[in-house]
Amino acid sequence: MGKKRIQIFDTTLRDGEQIPGCQLNAKEKIKIAKKLEFLGVDVIEAGFPISSPGDYQSVKEICKSVSNTVICALSRAVEKDIEIAGLALKYAKRPRIHTGIGTSNCHIRYKFNSTPEKIIERAISAVKYAKKFVEDVEFYAEDAGRTENEFLSKICENVIKYGATVINIPDTTGACLPEEYGKKIRFLKENVKGIHKIILSTHCHNDLGLATANSLFGVMNGAEQVECTINGIGERAGNTSLEEIVMIFKQNSHLNLFTNINTKLIYSTSYLVSECTGMKVQANKAIVGVNAFSHSSGIHQDGVIKKRETYESINPEDVGINKSSIILTARSGRAALAFRYKKLGYFLNQNYLDLVYSIFLKYADEKKEITDMELKIILKKANFNNKKNNKVLHTNTNNNSLRINVL
Structure with a gap:
């Protein structure tokens, strides 16, 4: 037919x-x-x-x-x-x-x-x-x-x-x-x-x-x-x-x-x-709302990062949206945090991610959403805490990216 x-x-x-x-x-x-x-x-x-x-x-x-x-x-x-x-x-x-x-x-x-x-x-x-x-x-x-x-x-x-x-x-x-x-x-x-x-x-x-x-x-x-x-x-x-x-x-x-x-x-x-x-589109409007392809739940974020189709039935590119959004909130997990840092050019190993995540949660509990600027502040705070505890921090710069390892 x-x-x-x-x-x-x-x-x-x-x-x-x-x-x-x-x-x-x-x-x-x-x-x-x-x-x-x-x-x-x-x-x-x-x-x-x-x-x-x-x-x-x-x-x-x-x-x-x-x-x-x-x-x-x-x-x-x-x-x-x-x-x-x-x-x-x-x-x-x-x-x-x-x-x-x-x-x-x-x-x-x-x-x-x-x-x-x-x-x-x-x-x-x-x-x-x-x-x-x-x-x-x-x-x-x-x-x-x-x-x-x-x-x-x-x-x-x-x-x-x-x-x-x-x-x-x-x-x-x-x-x-x-x-x-x-x-x-x-x-x-x-x-x-x-x-x-x-x-x-x-x-x-x-x-x-x-x-x-x-x-x-x-x-x-x-x-x-x-x-x-x-x-x-x-x-x-x-x-x-x-x-x-x-x-x-x-x-x-x-x-x-x-x-x-x-x-x-x-x-x-x-x-x-x-x-x-002058008629604003409600945030949760299907297809064109700002939240239509945004994810703030840690479980959903992890799924979407691994494979978009896990929590999206529509490819955002099909309707003219460049990509899905990972919104960092108190409900976000380590996978989403690492993903967002990677987008900023920072690659965190597991030990350092754990440290950063503990600081991130304190910020996230006080705010609706964590911005890229705040992510950089959190990273500096984690670095300061490392030095304070006499840990050694090595950074390797490759292709304009910062790889962070805690020893």
Whole structure:
């Protein structure tokens, strides 16, 4: 069985920017968009043009700056929204309008004060109108996660009939469990007439911490596109994390799934988005957090030093990080201490290492982390203690390294 390519739809510049306190200017958006194209994403959702003149202009400028990637603009199922989106995409080489409407009973009754029949009519009208501006039209069934499958199937059939090229099945409130979301995708693949003509897309939110898992189950059950953001940023608890879903595919060859993402650019892209948005990446964030490839436990450090795979399932170089980090704390052992000294050019024999380690522990108990400067101070203190106890210290310098032996 051949591998299946999954398209990556990045919505960092639209859904990601909806975080309170995150405001990107046009220059920053263009910079991120260019980086996303270089990263290898298939679709960039550049913004929601009707929302503000600034967003409209940003989408327009991104279209001029990006050459190969599909540029997508969001709209509601409202003619004015769609028209403005179409105008903003005027300079895009590969434009897409992303339009849609809420489909759950909750949205139909309370958000729109409408009926299922009228919602279907609005969905059809939106797709038909969008087709006047672009050929590539994506339809989103907002709150699809809580929409009854039979009605969802019906609305999908209708928008396919009138020209939708992609259908987005959002778990808008992040309420679905992975198996439940996967079954919903499978139901649509097996019951919607014409579903084979279009791309079925996941768009999962992280309210219960299941966005990536839900996207995975969606793809395993037939979805061909994943909508996600860099660092998992987005409304409320965020969206599916691009780096997580991409690396899941890469690390699990038995899934027979792959993307066009150049994973070696993941870390630098993550850093750029964090820098521009002002949204810091939590230290323990998978793949791109500062602790993702850092080890402070003595047992883990010893294992990683002997063979990286002992405690790392991902090679840090695969995501653009040079190497794993050995962080010296009170939990570190002699192996980690010797390793760090070796990196500084000091090779300690066992006797001297024991002496240095006893001093190191006293320092480590008082500090969260021992720095390279403090390691040199500890070495001087150990040397002083040796002389005080009338021991002889021999040093041999070879290739700019210091070999220390205690007699």
